[in-house]
Amino acid sequence: MKKIKKENQILIMLAFFSISVGLWGNFRQLWLQDNKFSVTNISNILSIGTLISVIIIGLIGKYIKLDKIKNMLVIVLLVKVINVFLLYFLNMTGYTELIKLSIIIDIVTEYIVITSIYPLITTIIKTGTIYSKRRLTEYLFRDVGILFGGMLIGKNIAKIFINYNSCLFISNIFLIFSLVPYLIFV
Known part of the structure; x- marks a missing residue:
């Protein structure tokens, strides 16, 4: 039961x-365009972020033991929360290099969390359905976020x-909410 x-x-x-x-x-690239980044710059930033993610995930897989994965994920989530707040305040400031670095950090932290959830769950329970539950949860709620943003964007509330x-x-608020059950989990 536990x-x-x-x-x-x-x-x-x-x-x-x-x-x-x-x-x-869903709106990251449009946010970057609003901040005067060209399509080529956006593509380069996303590519660099993805490449760095692969390298760091490989290093995590090699050096982080399964019993330490929860602590690592809490740290990564906290870094992501701080980074997203930084991005919020960097909007329309013209600090392009800082925005680029922050977007790369955002991409890296996102990939680390997504790829580390399954190993974390398998330290608790190993069933044939757990992978499917994780994928269903991830995809369903990602689509909920896209839908939520699509309904809100351009509205006055x-x-x-x-x-x-x-x-x-708003994304950062949900990110903070994601930390709550994680910090309770022992």
Whole structure:
């Protein structure tokens, strides 16, 4: 019973994280365009972020033991929360190099979390269905984030215009929510 509770806590964390990723990931490139990045620059930033992600995930796989993966993920999530707040405040400042670095950090942290959830769950419970549950949770709630952002963008809610930067802020709220069940999980 305790294993199922821990599994559900991880899946709840993944759901909030996936909403955040869907909401922000869907508008990240448009946010960059609003910040005067060209399509070529955006493509280069995303490519560099993905390449660095692969390298870091390989190093994590080699050097981080399964019993330390939860602590590593909490740190990565905290770094992502701080980084997304930084991006929010960098909007329209013209600090292109800092924005590039921050976007790369965002991509790397996103990939680390997504690729580390399954090994974390398997330290608790090993069933044939757990991988399917993880994928279903990730994809379903990522789509919820995309839908949520699509419904909000361009609207005035409580006299606040919802733009790409607003979606970034809302995304960070879901990211913070993703930490709550994770910090409770022991």
